Amino acid sequence: MLTLTDVSKTFFANTVNERKALRHIDLTLADGDFVTIIGSNGAGKSTLLNVIAGSLPCDQGSIVIDDQDVTRLQDYRRASFISRVFQDPSAGTSPHLTIEQNMAIALTRGAHRGLGQGVTRARRAHFREELETLGLGLEDRLRTRVGMLSGGQRQALSLLMASFTKPRILLLDEHTAALDPQRAERVTELTRRVVADNGLTALMVTHNMSQALDLGNRLLMMHEGEIMFELDSETKEHTTVEDLMARFSSVKGQISDRSLLN
Protein backbone atom coordinates (compact mmCIF):
# COMPACT_ATOMS: atom_id res chain seq x y z
CA MET A 1 0.00 0.00 0.00
CA LEU A 2 3.02 2.27 0.44
CA THR A 3 5.82 1.79 -2.05
CA LEU A 4 9.01 3.79 -2.25
CA THR A 5 11.10 3.12 -5.33
CA ASP A 6 14.66 4.32 -5.65
CA VAL A 7 14.08 7.37 -3.46
CA SER A 8 17.07 9.67 -2.96
CA LYS A 9 17.50 12.97 -1.19
CA THR A 10 20.65 15.08 -1.10
CA PHE A 11 21.01 18.30 0.84
CA PHE A 12 23.24 21.05 -0.54
CA ALA A 13 24.01 19.02 -3.66
CA ASN A 14 27.26 19.89 -5.42
CA THR A 15 28.65 21.94 -2.58
CA VAL A 16 31.26 21.13 0.04
CA ASN A 17 28.41 20.61 2.49
CA GLU A 18 26.72 17.97 0.36
CA ARG A 19 24.81 15.46 2.52
CA LYS A 20 23.31 12.39 0.97
CA ALA A 21 20.47 11.87 3.45
CA LEU A 22 18.72 9.11 1.48
CA ARG A 23 20.40 6.84 -1.08
CA HIS A 24 18.22 4.81 -3.42
CA ILE A 25 15.70 3.67 -0.85
CA ASP A 26 13.33 0.88 -1.86
CA LEU A 27 10.66 0.08 0.67
CA THR A 28 7.26 -1.56 0.48
CA LEU A 29 4.71 -1.62 3.28
CA ALA A 30 1.79 -4.01 3.17
CA ASP A 31 -1.55 -3.13 4.69
CA GLY A 32 -1.28 -3.39 8.47
CA ASP A 33 2.52 -3.41 8.59
CA PHE A 34 3.97 -1.74 11.64
CA VAL A 35 7.62 -1.00 10.92
CA THR A 36 10.07 0.28 13.49
CA ILE A 37 13.17 2.10 12.28
CA ILE A 38 16.45 2.44 14.16
CA GLY A 39 19.74 4.03 13.17
CA SER A 40 22.35 6.42 14.46
CA ASN A 41 22.03 10.20 14.37
CA GLY A 42 22.00 11.55 10.86
CA ALA A 43 21.13 8.17 9.34
CA GLY A 44 18.26 9.74 7.41
CA LYS A 45 15.31 8.43 9.43
CA SER A 46 13.57 11.77 9.82
CA THR A 47 14.33 12.62 6.22
CA LEU A 48 12.66 9.39 5.15
CA LEU A 49 9.52 10.27 7.09
CA ASN A 50 9.56 13.86 5.81
CA VAL A 51 9.86 12.64 2.24
CA ILE A 52 6.95 10.22 2.71
CA ALA A 53 4.82 12.96 4.30
CA GLY A 54 5.79 15.41 1.57
CA SER A 55 7.28 18.08 3.82
CA LEU A 56 10.48 17.49 1.85
CA PRO A 57 10.47 16.88 -1.90
CA CYS A 58 12.63 13.94 -2.97
CA ASP A 59 15.25 14.41 -5.68
CA GLN A 60 14.65 11.12 -7.37
CA GLY A 61 12.39 8.09 -7.18
CA SER A 62 8.70 7.64 -6.65
CA ILE A 63 6.30 7.29 -3.76
CA VAL A 64 3.06 5.43 -4.31
CA ILE A 65 0.22 5.12 -1.82
CA ASP A 66 -2.61 2.76 -2.71
CA ASP A 67 -1.73 2.81 -6.41
CA GLN A 68 -1.71 6.60 -6.44
CA ASP A 69 1.57 8.27 -7.27
CA VAL A 70 1.97 11.00 -4.64
CA THR A 71 5.56 11.95 -5.43
CA ARG A 72 4.56 15.40 -6.64
CA LEU A 73 1.69 15.90 -4.22
CA GLN A 74 2.19 18.71 -1.68
CA ASP A 75 2.39 17.85 2.00
CA TYR A 76 -0.99 19.25 3.00
CA ARG A 77 -2.66 17.27 0.25
CA ARG A 78 -1.02 14.03 1.35
CA ALA A 79 -2.60 14.54 4.74
CA SER A 80 -5.68 12.71 3.53
CA PHE A 81 -3.58 9.52 3.57
CA ILE A 82 -0.98 10.28 6.17
CA SER A 83 -0.97 11.51 9.73
CA ARG A 84 2.03 12.16 11.92
CA VAL A 85 3.19 12.53 15.48
CA PHE A 86 6.34 14.56 15.98
CA GLN A 87 9.12 14.29 18.51
CA ASP A 88 8.29 17.72 19.92
CA PRO A 89 5.09 17.35 21.97
CA SER A 90 4.00 20.86 21.02
CA ALA A 91 4.39 20.28 17.28
CA GLY A 92 1.30 18.17 16.76
CA THR A 93 -1.31 20.33 18.43
CA SER A 94 -2.41 23.94 18.38
CA PRO A 95 -1.67 25.38 21.84
CA HIS A 96 -4.17 28.24 21.86
CA LEU A 97 -7.04 26.10 20.69
CA THR A 98 -9.01 23.88 23.02
CA ILE A 99 -8.83 20.10 23.08
CA GLU A 100 -12.12 19.82 21.23
CA GLN A 101 -11.07 22.38 18.61
CA ASN A 102 -7.82 20.52 18.02
CA MET A 103 -9.74 17.29 17.60
CA ALA A 104 -12.12 18.97 15.16
CA ILE A 105 -9.14 19.97 13.05
CA ALA A 106 -7.82 16.41 13.14
CA LEU A 107 -11.26 15.04 12.29
CA THR A 108 -11.40 17.10 9.10
CA ARG A 109 -7.83 16.18 8.10
CA GLY A 110 -7.58 15.97 4.36
CA ALA A 111 -11.28 16.75 3.92
CA HIS A 112 -12.91 19.91 2.62
CA ARG A 113 -13.20 22.48 5.37
CA GLY A 114 -16.27 24.63 4.96
CA LEU A 115 -18.35 26.97 7.05
CA GLY A 116 -20.00 24.32 9.17
CA GLN A 117 -19.37 24.66 12.90
CA GLY A 118 -16.10 22.99 13.92
CA VAL A 119 -17.36 21.66 17.22
CA THR A 120 -20.91 20.39 17.17
CA ARG A 121 -22.79 18.51 19.84
CA ALA A 122 -22.44 15.23 17.97
CA ARG A 123 -18.72 15.75 17.44
CA ARG A 124 -18.22 16.65 21.06
CA ALA A 125 -19.80 13.38 22.12
CA HIS A 126 -17.55 11.54 19.70
CA PHE A 127 -14.44 13.33 21.01
CA ARG A 128 -15.39 12.55 24.58
CA GLU A 129 -15.71 8.88 23.73
CA GLU A 130 -12.34 8.83 22.01
CA LEU A 131 -10.64 10.70 24.86
CA GLU A 132 -12.02 8.25 27.37
CA THR A 133 -9.91 5.54 25.78
CA LEU A 134 -6.81 7.43 26.91
CA GLY A 135 -7.81 7.13 30.54
CA LEU A 136 -6.34 10.54 31.34
CA GLY A 137 -9.51 12.36 32.26
CA LEU A 138 -9.14 14.64 29.25
CA GLU A 139 -12.74 13.88 28.31
CA ASP A 140 -13.77 16.23 31.11
CA ARG A 141 -11.50 19.01 29.91
CA LEU A 142 -12.72 19.43 26.35
CA ARG A 143 -12.59 23.20 26.59
CA THR A 144 -9.13 23.41 28.09
CA ARG A 145 -6.51 24.93 25.87
CA VAL A 146 -3.99 22.35 24.75
CA GLY A 147 -1.14 24.67 25.79
CA MET A 148 -2.20 23.94 29.37
CA LEU A 149 -1.49 20.22 29.11
CA SER A 150 1.75 18.50 30.08
CA GLY A 151 4.04 17.11 27.41
CA GLY A 152 2.86 13.57 28.04
CA GLN A 153 -0.78 14.55 27.84
CA ARG A 154 -0.16 16.47 24.66
CA GLN A 155 1.69 13.59 23.08
CA ALA A 156 -1.11 11.21 24.02
CA LEU A 157 -3.60 13.64 22.51
CA SER A 158 -1.46 14.02 19.37
CA LEU A 159 -1.36 10.27 19.00
CA LEU A 160 -5.10 10.02 19.41
CA MET A 161 -5.66 12.86 16.93
CA ALA A 162 -3.35 11.20 14.43
CA SER A 163 -5.02 7.81 14.71
CA PHE A 164 -8.74 8.14 15.43
CA THR A 165 -9.42 9.20 11.86
CA LYS A 166 -7.91 5.89 10.68
CA PRO A 167 -5.35 7.29 8.25
CA ARG A 168 -3.82 4.97 5.67
CA ILE A 169 -0.37 5.57 7.12
CA LEU A 170 0.77 6.73 10.55
CA LEU A 171 4.26 8.24 10.86
CA LEU A 172 5.86 8.46 14.28
CA ASP A 173 9.24 10.19 14.62
CA GLU A 174 10.74 9.51 18.05
CA HIS A 175 7.43 10.53 19.51
CA THR A 176 8.33 9.32 23.00
CA ALA A 177 11.85 10.79 23.06
CA ALA A 178 10.93 14.04 24.81
CA LEU A 179 9.09 12.30 27.63
CA ASP A 180 10.39 10.97 30.92
CA PRO A 181 10.69 7.15 31.08
CA GLN A 182 7.38 6.63 32.83
CA ARG A 183 5.40 8.77 30.44
CA ALA A 184 7.31 7.38 27.47
CA GLU A 185 6.22 3.92 28.59
CA ARG A 186 2.58 5.03 28.75
CA VAL A 187 2.69 6.56 25.30
CA THR A 188 4.43 3.46 23.92
CA GLU A 189 1.64 1.27 25.25
CA LEU A 190 -0.89 3.66 23.81
CA THR A 191 0.85 3.45 20.46
CA ARG A 192 0.65 -0.32 20.46
CA ARG A 193 -3.03 -0.12 21.24
CA VAL A 194 -4.13 2.55 18.76
CA VAL A 195 -2.23 0.91 15.93
CA ALA A 196 -3.77 -2.47 16.73
CA ASP A 197 -7.29 -1.19 17.42
CA ASN A 198 -7.45 0.88 14.25
CA GLY A 199 -5.55 -1.65 12.13
CA LEU A 200 -3.14 1.09 11.02
CA THR A 201 -0.09 0.84 8.80
CA ALA A 202 2.67 2.59 10.68
CA LEU A 203 6.32 3.66 10.53
CA MET A 204 7.96 4.44 13.83
CA VAL A 205 11.43 5.90 14.33
CA THR A 206 13.03 5.25 17.70
CA HIS A 207 16.43 5.20 19.39
CA ASN A 208 15.12 2.78 21.96
CA MET A 209 16.19 -0.73 20.87
CA SER A 210 13.85 -2.60 23.15
CA GLN A 211 10.96 -0.44 21.99
CA ALA A 212 11.95 -1.16 18.40
CA LEU A 213 11.96 -4.91 19.06
CA ASP A 214 8.87 -4.83 21.19
CA LEU A 215 6.55 -2.98 18.84
CA GLY A 216 5.57 -3.74 15.29
CA ASN A 217 6.09 -6.64 12.93
CA ARG A 218 9.15 -5.43 11.02
CA LEU A 219 12.34 -3.67 11.99
CA LEU A 220 14.62 -1.64 9.71
CA MET A 221 18.06 -0.35 10.47
CA MET A 222 19.25 2.71 8.58
CA HIS A 223 22.74 4.07 8.25
CA GLU A 224 24.13 6.88 6.09
CA GLY A 225 20.96 7.11 4.06
CA GLU A 226 20.61 3.41 3.35
CA ILE A 227 18.53 0.59 4.79
CA MET A 228 21.24 -1.74 6.08
CA PHE A 229 19.11 -4.67 7.17
CA GLU A 230 15.61 -5.67 7.99
CA LEU A 231 14.21 -8.12 10.53
CA ASP A 232 10.91 -9.77 9.74
CA SER A 233 8.49 -10.49 12.51
CA GLU A 234 9.78 -14.02 13.13
CA THR A 235 13.44 -13.04 13.40
CA LYS A 236 12.42 -10.05 15.45
CA GLU A 237 10.77 -12.31 18.02
CA HIS A 238 14.02 -14.11 18.69
CA THR A 239 16.30 -11.11 18.64
CA THR A 240 17.47 -9.57 21.88
CA VAL A 241 18.63 -6.04 22.43
CA GLU A 242 22.22 -7.38 22.68
CA ASP A 243 21.93 -9.15 19.31
CA LEU A 244 20.63 -5.98 17.79
CA MET A 245 23.41 -3.86 19.29
CA ALA A 246 26.02 -6.29 17.97
CA ARG A 247 24.52 -6.23 14.51
CA PHE A 248 24.27 -2.46 14.65
CA SER A 249 27.97 -2.09 15.50
CA SER A 250 29.10 -4.59 12.90
CA VAL A 251 27.16 -2.77 10.20
CA LYS A 252 28.72 0.51 11.20
CA GLY A 253 32.12 -1.18 11.31
CA GLN A 254 31.68 -2.51 7.79
CA ILE A 255 30.74 0.90 6.55
CA SER A 256 33.75 2.63 8.03
CA ASP A 257 36.04 -0.16 6.69
CA ARG A 258 34.53 0.32 3.29
CA SER A 259 35.05 4.06 3.36
CA LEU A 260 38.62 3.52 4.51
CA LEU A 261 39.32 1.24 1.57
CA ASN A 262 37.77 3.59 -0.96
Add this chain to the structure above:
Amino acid sequence: MISAVEQGLIFAVLALGVFLTYRILDLPDLTVDGSFTTGGGTAAILLVNGCDPFLATLAGFAAGALAGLITGILHTVLKIDGLLASILTMIGLYSINLHIMAGPMVSVNLRNGKPVDTLFSGFRLAGDLFSWKMVLILAVAALAIKLILDWFLATNFGLAVQATGDNPTMALADGISTRLTKNVTLMASNGLAGLSGALYCQFNGAADSQMGVGMILVGLASVIVGNAILGTRWMFLATLGVIVGSVLYRLVIFWAMDLHLASAGDMKLISAILVVIALVISKNAWLRKVFQRLSPWRNKADVPEPLLDPALVAVPADDLDDAESDGSQERGAAALPKQAPANAGKEN
Protein backbone atom coordinates in the same frame (compact mmCIF):
# COMPACT_ATOMS: atom_id res chain seq x y z
CA MET B 1 -16.96 63.17 23.34
CA ILE B 2 -19.79 61.57 21.39
CA SER B 3 -17.82 62.04 18.23
CA ALA B 4 -14.83 60.32 19.85
CA VAL B 5 -16.99 57.30 20.67
CA GLU B 6 -18.39 57.29 17.15
CA GLN B 7 -14.95 57.41 15.61
CA GLY B 8 -13.85 54.66 17.97
CA LEU B 9 -16.68 52.46 16.75
CA ILE B 10 -15.84 53.14 13.10
CA PHE B 11 -12.16 52.40 13.68
CA ALA B 12 -13.19 49.27 15.61
CA VAL B 13 -14.03 47.72 12.24
CA LEU B 14 -10.43 48.25 11.18
CA ALA B 15 -9.18 47.01 14.54
CA LEU B 16 -11.16 43.78 14.11
CA GLY B 17 -9.30 43.34 10.83
CA VAL B 18 -5.97 43.93 12.56
CA PHE B 19 -7.01 41.40 15.20
CA LEU B 20 -7.38 38.80 12.44
CA THR B 21 -3.86 39.23 11.16
CA TYR B 22 -1.94 40.23 14.27
CA ARG B 23 -3.52 37.86 16.76
CA ILE B 24 -4.98 35.04 14.72
CA LEU B 25 -2.49 34.79 11.86
CA ASP B 26 0.47 36.01 13.94
CA LEU B 27 1.47 38.29 11.08
CA PRO B 28 1.76 42.05 11.61
CA ASP B 29 0.12 43.28 8.41
CA LEU B 30 0.86 46.90 7.54
CA THR B 31 -1.27 46.75 4.41
CA VAL B 32 -4.13 48.29 6.40
CA ASP B 33 -2.50 51.73 6.19
CA GLY B 34 -3.08 51.55 2.46
CA SER B 35 -6.27 49.52 2.31
CA PHE B 36 -8.06 51.84 4.72
CA THR B 37 -7.52 54.66 2.23
CA THR B 38 -8.29 52.41 -0.73
CA GLY B 39 -11.65 51.54 0.81
CA GLY B 40 -12.35 55.17 1.69
CA GLY B 41 -11.24 56.49 -1.69
CA THR B 42 -13.20 53.88 -3.63
CA ALA B 43 -16.37 54.58 -1.67
CA ALA B 44 -15.90 58.36 -2.00
CA ILE B 45 -15.42 58.32 -5.75
CA LEU B 46 -18.45 56.07 -6.21
CA LEU B 47 -20.57 58.27 -3.94
CA VAL B 48 -19.83 61.50 -5.76
CA ASN B 49 -20.79 59.72 -8.95
CA GLY B 50 -24.19 58.96 -7.48
CA CYS B 51 -23.69 55.36 -6.44
CA ASP B 52 -25.97 53.88 -3.80
CA PRO B 53 -24.29 54.43 -0.40
CA PHE B 54 -24.65 50.78 0.65
CA LEU B 55 -23.07 49.59 -2.58
CA ALA B 56 -20.30 52.16 -2.30
CA THR B 57 -19.55 51.01 1.24
CA LEU B 58 -19.48 47.37 0.14
CA ALA B 59 -17.18 48.38 -2.70
CA GLY B 60 -14.87 49.84 -0.05
CA PHE B 61 -14.76 46.40 1.56
CA ALA B 62 -14.07 44.71 -1.77
CA ALA B 63 -11.30 47.16 -2.68
CA GLY B 64 -9.63 46.59 0.69
CA ALA B 65 -9.93 42.82 0.27
CA LEU B 66 -8.24 43.06 -3.11
CA ALA B 67 -5.36 44.94 -1.48
CA GLY B 68 -5.12 42.16 1.08
CA LEU B 69 -4.98 39.60 -1.69
CA ILE B 70 -1.98 41.39 -3.19
CA THR B 71 -0.10 41.11 0.09
CA GLY B 72 -1.22 37.49 0.31
CA ILE B 73 0.13 36.66 -3.12
CA LEU B 74 3.43 38.43 -2.46
CA HIS B 75 3.75 36.46 0.75
CA THR B 76 2.42 33.01 -0.09
CA VAL B 77 3.19 32.68 -3.78
CA LEU B 78 6.29 34.81 -4.22
CA LYS B 79 7.48 33.81 -0.73
CA ILE B 80 8.31 37.33 0.40
CA ASP B 81 8.43 37.74 4.16
CA GLY B 82 4.98 38.69 5.45
CA LEU B 83 5.91 41.99 7.05
CA LEU B 84 7.92 43.10 4.03
CA ALA B 85 5.16 42.00 1.64
CA SER B 86 2.69 44.16 3.54
CA ILE B 87 5.03 47.17 3.47
CA LEU B 88 5.44 46.77 -0.29
CA THR B 89 1.68 46.70 -0.81
CA MET B 90 1.17 49.63 1.53
CA ILE B 91 3.68 51.80 -0.36
CA GLY B 92 2.35 50.72 -3.74
CA LEU B 93 -1.20 51.47 -2.67
CA TYR B 94 -0.28 55.07 -1.99
CA SER B 95 0.01 55.69 -5.73
CA ILE B 96 -2.97 53.52 -6.56
CA ASN B 97 -5.11 55.46 -4.09
CA LEU B 98 -4.18 58.74 -5.78
CA HIS B 99 -5.31 57.24 -9.06
CA ILE B 100 -8.57 55.94 -7.59
CA MET B 101 -9.41 59.34 -6.15
CA ALA B 102 -7.99 61.17 -9.16
CA GLY B 103 -6.20 63.48 -6.74
CA PRO B 104 -5.22 63.80 -3.10
CA MET B 105 -8.74 64.37 -1.81
CA VAL B 106 -12.42 63.76 -2.57
CA SER B 107 -15.15 65.59 -0.69
CA VAL B 108 -18.39 63.70 -0.20
CA ASN B 109 -20.26 66.60 1.38
CA LEU B 110 -21.27 68.64 -1.59
CA ARG B 111 -21.03 68.06 -5.29
CA ASN B 112 -21.96 70.88 -7.66
CA GLY B 113 -23.74 72.61 -4.81
CA LYS B 114 -25.92 69.61 -4.00
CA PRO B 115 -25.42 67.35 -0.97
CA VAL B 116 -24.05 63.92 -1.84
CA ASP B 117 -26.14 60.98 -0.71
CA THR B 118 -24.12 58.94 1.84
CA LEU B 119 -24.89 56.49 4.66
CA PHE B 120 -24.73 59.40 7.07
CA SER B 121 -26.13 62.27 5.00
CA GLY B 122 -29.62 61.80 6.46
CA PHE B 123 -28.28 62.03 9.99
CA ARG B 124 -26.12 64.98 9.06
CA LEU B 125 -29.06 66.92 7.63
CA ALA B 126 -31.21 66.09 10.65
CA GLY B 127 -28.39 67.24 12.95
CA ASP B 128 -28.14 63.71 14.39
CA LEU B 129 -24.60 62.91 13.31
CA PHE B 130 -23.22 63.43 16.80
CA SER B 131 -25.93 61.86 18.91
CA TRP B 132 -26.35 58.82 21.13
CA LYS B 133 -28.71 57.48 18.49
CA MET B 134 -25.86 57.46 16.00
CA VAL B 135 -23.61 55.86 18.63
CA LEU B 136 -26.17 53.12 19.09
CA ILE B 137 -26.42 52.42 15.38
CA LEU B 138 -22.64 52.30 14.98
CA ALA B 139 -22.31 50.07 18.06
CA VAL B 140 -24.84 47.63 16.66
CA ALA B 141 -22.96 47.58 13.36
CA ALA B 142 -19.60 46.97 15.04
CA LEU B 143 -21.09 44.23 17.22
CA ALA B 144 -22.68 42.57 14.21
CA ILE B 145 -19.30 42.42 12.48
CA LYS B 146 -17.71 41.08 15.65
CA LEU B 147 -20.35 38.35 15.90
CA ILE B 148 -19.79 37.35 12.28
CA LEU B 149 -16.07 37.07 13.03
CA ASP B 150 -16.75 34.95 16.12
CA TRP B 151 -18.93 32.66 14.07
CA PHE B 152 -16.40 32.45 11.23
CA LEU B 153 -13.51 31.58 13.52
CA ALA B 154 -15.50 28.72 15.03
CA THR B 155 -16.26 27.09 11.67
CA ASN B 156 -14.12 24.28 10.27
CA PHE B 157 -12.41 26.77 8.00
CA GLY B 158 -12.03 29.28 10.83
CA LEU B 159 -10.35 26.69 13.03
CA ALA B 160 -7.99 25.99 10.15
CA VAL B 161 -7.20 29.71 10.02
CA GLN B 162 -6.50 29.72 13.75
CA ALA B 163 -4.24 26.67 13.50
CA THR B 164 -2.33 28.34 10.65
CA GLY B 165 -1.26 31.17 12.92
CA ASP B 166 -0.91 29.07 16.04
CA ASN B 167 1.07 26.09 14.72
CA PRO B 168 1.85 26.01 11.00
CA THR B 169 3.56 22.61 11.28
CA MET B 170 0.42 21.08 12.66
CA ALA B 171 -1.72 22.92 10.14
CA LEU B 172 0.16 21.46 7.19
CA ALA B 173 0.31 17.99 8.74
CA ASP B 174 -3.45 18.13 9.20
CA GLY B 175 -4.02 18.94 5.57
CA ILE B 176 -4.63 22.68 5.89
CA SER B 177 -3.59 24.69 2.87
CA THR B 178 -1.95 27.51 4.79
CA ARG B 179 -1.66 29.42 1.54
CA LEU B 180 -5.44 29.46 1.23
CA THR B 181 -6.09 30.29 4.88
CA LYS B 182 -3.54 33.11 4.85
CA ASN B 183 -4.94 34.67 1.69
CA VAL B 184 -8.53 34.47 2.86
CA THR B 185 -7.61 35.98 6.23
CA LEU B 186 -5.59 38.79 4.67
CA MET B 187 -8.52 39.54 2.38
CA ALA B 188 -11.01 39.56 5.24
CA SER B 189 -8.73 41.71 7.37
CA ASN B 190 -8.06 44.32 4.70
CA GLY B 191 -11.67 44.15 3.58
CA LEU B 192 -12.60 45.27 7.10
CA ALA B 193 -9.96 48.02 6.90
CA GLY B 194 -11.48 49.15 3.59
CA LEU B 195 -14.97 49.03 5.06
CA SER B 196 -13.78 51.10 8.00
CA GLY B 197 -12.24 53.61 5.59
CA ALA B 198 -15.46 53.76 3.58
CA LEU B 199 -17.46 54.47 6.74
CA TYR B 200 -14.95 57.01 7.96
CA CYS B 201 -14.91 59.03 4.75
CA GLN B 202 -18.69 59.27 4.83
CA PHE B 203 -18.66 60.22 8.50
CA ASN B 204 -15.90 62.72 8.01
CA GLY B 205 -17.20 64.16 4.76
CA ALA B 206 -14.08 63.47 2.70
CA ALA B 207 -11.50 60.91 1.73
CA ASP B 208 -7.89 61.93 1.37
CA SER B 209 -4.73 60.14 0.46
CA GLN B 210 -3.29 60.57 3.96
CA MET B 211 -6.25 59.22 5.89
CA GLY B 212 -4.68 55.77 6.35
CA VAL B 213 -1.30 56.85 7.63
CA GLY B 214 -0.64 55.24 11.01
CA MET B 215 -3.87 53.23 10.98
CA ILE B 216 -1.95 50.05 11.75
CA LEU B 217 -0.99 51.60 15.10
CA VAL B 218 -4.58 52.57 15.81
CA GLY B 219 -5.54 48.96 15.14
CA LEU B 220 -2.71 47.47 17.17
CA ALA B 221 -3.35 49.78 20.10
CA SER B 222 -7.02 48.79 20.11
CA VAL B 223 -6.21 45.09 19.94
CA ILE B 224 -3.52 45.15 22.61
CA VAL B 225 -5.35 47.44 25.02
CA GLY B 226 -8.68 45.69 24.48
CA ASN B 227 -7.26 42.22 24.94
CA ALA B 228 -5.34 43.33 28.02
CA ILE B 229 -8.62 44.47 29.56
CA LEU B 230 -10.99 41.70 28.58
CA GLY B 231 -8.52 38.85 28.05
CA THR B 232 -8.44 36.35 25.23
CA ARG B 233 -9.82 33.33 27.01
CA TRP B 234 -12.95 33.30 24.89
CA MET B 235 -13.17 34.52 21.34
CA PHE B 236 -16.34 36.37 22.33
CA LEU B 237 -14.40 38.50 24.83
CA ALA B 238 -11.32 38.85 22.66
CA THR B 239 -13.22 40.44 19.79
CA LEU B 240 -15.39 42.47 22.15
CA GLY B 241 -12.18 43.75 23.72
CA VAL B 242 -11.03 45.00 20.34
CA ILE B 243 -14.11 47.20 20.05
CA VAL B 244 -13.76 48.42 23.62
CA GLY B 245 -10.05 49.09 23.03
CA SER B 246 -10.79 51.11 19.94
CA VAL B 247 -13.33 53.31 21.71
CA LEU B 248 -11.07 53.78 24.73
CA TYR B 249 -8.21 54.74 22.48
CA ARG B 250 -10.28 57.50 20.87
CA LEU B 251 -11.42 58.69 24.27
CA VAL B 252 -7.85 58.93 25.54
CA ILE B 253 -6.93 61.06 22.56
CA PHE B 254 -10.06 63.14 23.00
CA TRP B 255 -9.24 63.83 26.64
CA ALA B 256 -5.63 64.57 25.89
CA MET B 257 -6.71 67.19 23.39
CA ASP B 258 -9.50 68.47 25.62
CA LEU B 259 -7.02 69.12 28.41
CA HIS B 260 -4.72 70.80 25.87
CA LEU B 261 -2.09 68.16 26.55
CA ALA B 262 -1.89 67.55 22.85
CA SER B 263 -2.87 69.07 19.56
CA ALA B 264 -4.23 67.39 16.46
CA GLY B 265 -0.70 67.06 15.11
CA ASP B 266 0.30 64.98 18.14
CA MET B 267 -2.17 62.19 17.40
CA LYS B 268 0.33 59.92 15.70
CA LEU B 269 2.82 60.37 18.51
CA ILE B 270 0.14 59.49 21.04
CA SER B 271 -0.73 56.38 19.01
CA ALA B 272 2.86 55.25 19.00
CA ILE B 273 3.33 55.91 22.73
CA LEU B 274 0.10 54.12 23.58
CA VAL B 275 1.18 51.04 21.64
CA VAL B 276 4.54 51.06 23.39
CA ILE B 277 2.87 51.30 26.80
CA ALA B 278 0.42 48.53 25.95
CA LEU B 279 3.20 46.29 24.65
CA VAL B 280 5.38 46.91 27.70
CA ILE B 281 2.52 46.07 30.02
CA SER B 282 1.67 42.92 28.12
CA LYS B 283 5.31 41.78 27.93
CA ASN B 284 6.41 42.62 31.46
CA ALA B 285 5.58 39.80 33.84
CA TRP B 286 5.32 41.95 36.91
CA LEU B 287 3.17 44.65 35.35
CA ARG B 288 1.08 41.90 33.81
CA LYS B 289 0.43 40.37 37.22
CA VAL B 290 -0.64 43.75 38.56
CA PHE B 291 -2.89 44.18 35.58
CA GLN B 292 -4.38 40.75 36.01
CA ARG B 293 -5.10 41.52 39.66
CA LEU B 294 -6.98 44.59 38.55
CA SER B 295 -9.31 42.54 36.39
CA PRO B 296 -9.96 39.61 38.69
CA TRP B 297 -12.53 37.88 36.51
CA ARG B 298 -10.40 37.33 33.46
CA ASN B 299 -8.89 33.99 32.61
CA LYS B 300 -10.57 32.33 35.57
CA ALA B 301 -11.52 29.35 33.48
CA ASP B 302 -7.89 28.55 32.83
CA VAL B 303 -7.18 27.72 36.43
CA PRO B 304 -5.89 24.17 36.19
CA GLU B 305 -8.39 21.59 37.18
CA PRO B 306 -7.39 18.75 39.46
CA LEU B 307 -5.07 16.61 37.42
CA LEU B 308 -6.16 13.05 37.26
CA ASP B 309 -3.39 10.82 36.12
CA PRO B 310 -0.25 10.94 38.19
CA ALA B 311 1.80 9.26 35.48
CA LEU B 312 1.04 11.47 32.55
CA VAL B 313 0.30 14.68 34.36
CA ALA B 314 2.31 16.88 36.63
CA VAL B 315 3.38 20.01 34.91
CA PRO B 316 5.00 22.18 37.51
CA ALA B 317 2.73 25.01 38.50
CA ASP B 318 5.04 27.52 36.80
CA ASP B 319 4.52 25.87 33.48
CA LEU B 320 0.81 26.18 33.81
CA ASP B 321 1.19 29.81 34.69
CA ASP B 322 3.27 30.36 31.62
CA ALA B 323 0.90 28.54 29.38
CA GLU B 324 -1.87 30.70 30.67
CA SER B 325 -0.14 33.99 30.28
CA ASP B 326 1.03 33.03 26.80
CA GLY B 327 -2.59 32.69 25.97
CA SER B 328 -3.28 36.28 26.77
CA GLN B 329 -0.14 37.64 25.19
CA GLU B 330 1.00 37.65 21.65
CA ARG B 331 -0.17 34.45 20.18
CA GLY B 332 2.23 31.72 19.63
CA ALA B 333 5.42 33.51 20.52
CA ALA B 334 6.46 31.13 23.25
CA ALA B 335 4.27 28.16 22.60
CA LEU B 336 4.92 27.84 18.90
CA PRO B 337 7.26 25.11 17.86
CA LYS B 338 9.15 27.25 15.38
CA GLN B 339 11.77 24.56 15.07
CA ALA B 340 9.47 21.60 14.88
CA PRO B 341 10.90 18.47 13.27
CA ALA B 342 8.85 18.77 10.11
CA ASN B 343 10.22 22.24 9.48
CA ALA B 344 13.68 21.28 10.53
CA GLY B 345 13.71 19.14 7.45
CA LYS B 346 12.90 21.97 5.10
CA GLU B 347 15.48 22.94 2.57
CA ASN B 348 16.35 26.55 2.00
